Amino acid sequence: MSQKGVGVDLETSLGYLLKEASSALRxxxxxxxRPLGMSVTHYSCLELLAQRPGLSNSELARGAFVTRQTMxxxxxxxxxxxxxTRPAEAPVGKALPARLTPRGRRSxxxxxxAVRSVEARMLADLTGAEQSDAFRILQRMIRSLRDDDGGA
Amino acid sequence: MSQKGVGVDLETSLGYLLKEASSALRxxxxxxxRPLGMSVTHYSCLELLAQRPGLSNSELARGAFVTRQTMxxxxxxxxxxxxxTRPAEAPVGKALPARLTPRGRRSxxxxxxAVRSVEARMLADLTGAEQSDAFRILQRMIRSLRDDDGGA
DNA sequence: TGACTCATGTCAGCATTCTGACATAGCTTG
DNA sequence: CAAGCTATGTCAGAATGCTGACATGAGTCA
Structure with a gap:
């Protein structure tokens, strides 16, 4: 099954597998x-605001992996x-700190x-040690990809 | 840093980390x-065809994780x-088997x-054993997500 | 103080991808 | 053989996200 040195072997490529996993999760x-009338980006934004109240539009965009225009x-x-809700005037600079309303929190x-149940299903067959391994390895991958962004 | 049982803790969520890694890779x-004038989907299509010549439009779509309309x-x-290149007539059914031209192969x-170098950079800090672990764990995640699709 | 740099929010235009719908080809089943 | 089911390719319309560009506010430095 191994390739003749040509191209990226999709059967054994961690990059391809990563994309596949991410696609399946999404x-x-x-x-x-969908039954809740909510998209993934929609949810991501609310979840970010729940955990870090006062995030600005640009910060939310980075946290949800979209451009600030999209956010x-x-x-x-x-x-x-x-x-x-956002204040009409920026308390400092131009950044408007956003916060969830009670309605946002309820929603x-x-x-x-629902998302927790999906994540639980994803991890159902993994031991705690394997989850720790996955966490550590993914973090290492991200850092390596970002460190020398286009440096080398 | 742990949450009060509310929501998904983004700092420790494997799902979030998976999305982050996938986003960084993309x-x-x-x-x-970009310097080669090629998008990721563009590349994915060519790579799929190089490794599995004769794939149909729908098969390519599944392999690249997009809809068949997009593909x-x-x-x-x-x-x-x-x-x-694709034949003018379907040899069987409606599926048109696609193949790379010499120009496609060169491109x-x-x-x-370039993509190989990115993947190598991503895995630079990982041992062979860690890469195997990651491969196995990701496959397990994918299977769990797909198995009971909406079953449970 | 003034020039420079950086981050932010926003507008406009465009590219990409998706959803919905339809017709057709092959297989399965009665 | 006929009916139903599934997969495929394609068209049309809409949603989503991105790039490019501009003005503003804050910090840095000469």
Whole structure:
């Protein structure tokens, strides 16, 4: 099954497997969030705000792995629909700290439970040690990818 | 740092870390492919065809984790630009087996080398054993996510 | 103080991908 | 053989996310 030195062997490529896992996770999340009328990005934004209240639009964008333009559009919708509030004026600089409203918190609760169940299912066949290994290894991968960004 | 039982703790969530790793990998790939005038999906399609010649549009879509509509658009462009050929008539059923042209193969060579270097950088700090662990664990995660799709 | 750099929010335009729908080909089953 | 099921390719429309560009606020430094 090994390749003749040509190309990336998809059967044994960790990069391909990573993409596959991420794709499967996203699909599973979309499936449980759809009945709640929520997209993955939508959920990510609320979850970030629940854990780190006062995050700005740009910070939320980085946390959800989208551009700040994309997050800006989403945030405006969330604010319009009453899930999130932002002050009219920036307390410092231009950054507007966003916070969940009670309605946003309520909406997040159901979604968060659904997402937790998906994550639990994903980890069902793994021992605690394996989960720790995975955590450590993934962190190492991320750091290596970012460290010499285009340096070398 | 642990949460009060509320929500998914992003600091310790393997799901979040998986998304982060996948996002970092994608960004790194885009960075090296951009100078070659190639997108990640573009590259994925060519790489799939190099390793499994004769794949149909739908099969390529599944392999690249996009819908067949998306792959169809891409494939038409690749065919128009001379990277890929497909017979005018389906030899069986409706599926048109696609193949790389010499031009497609040449174009893929550079891209594949670039992507290999990214993957190597990602794995630079990992031992062989760790890579095997990661492979096994990721496969387990994928299977768990797919097995009871919405069953439970 | 003034110039420079950096991060932020926002607008406009574009690219990519998806969902929904339809017709067709092959297989299975009664 | 006919009906039903599944997979495939394709078209149309819409949603989503991105790039490019601009102005503003804050910190740095000469």
């Amino acid at each position: 699909a599973a999340m979309e499936e449980v969030l 800006s559009v989403l945030l405006q919708a969330l604010e319009r629909d009453g899930y999130v 997040l609760e159901k979604a968060s439970a | 960004a790194a790939m885009e960075e090296v492919l 169809s658009v891409l494939l038409q462009a690749l065919e128009r630009d001379g990277y890929v 893929l060579e550079k891209a594949s080398a």
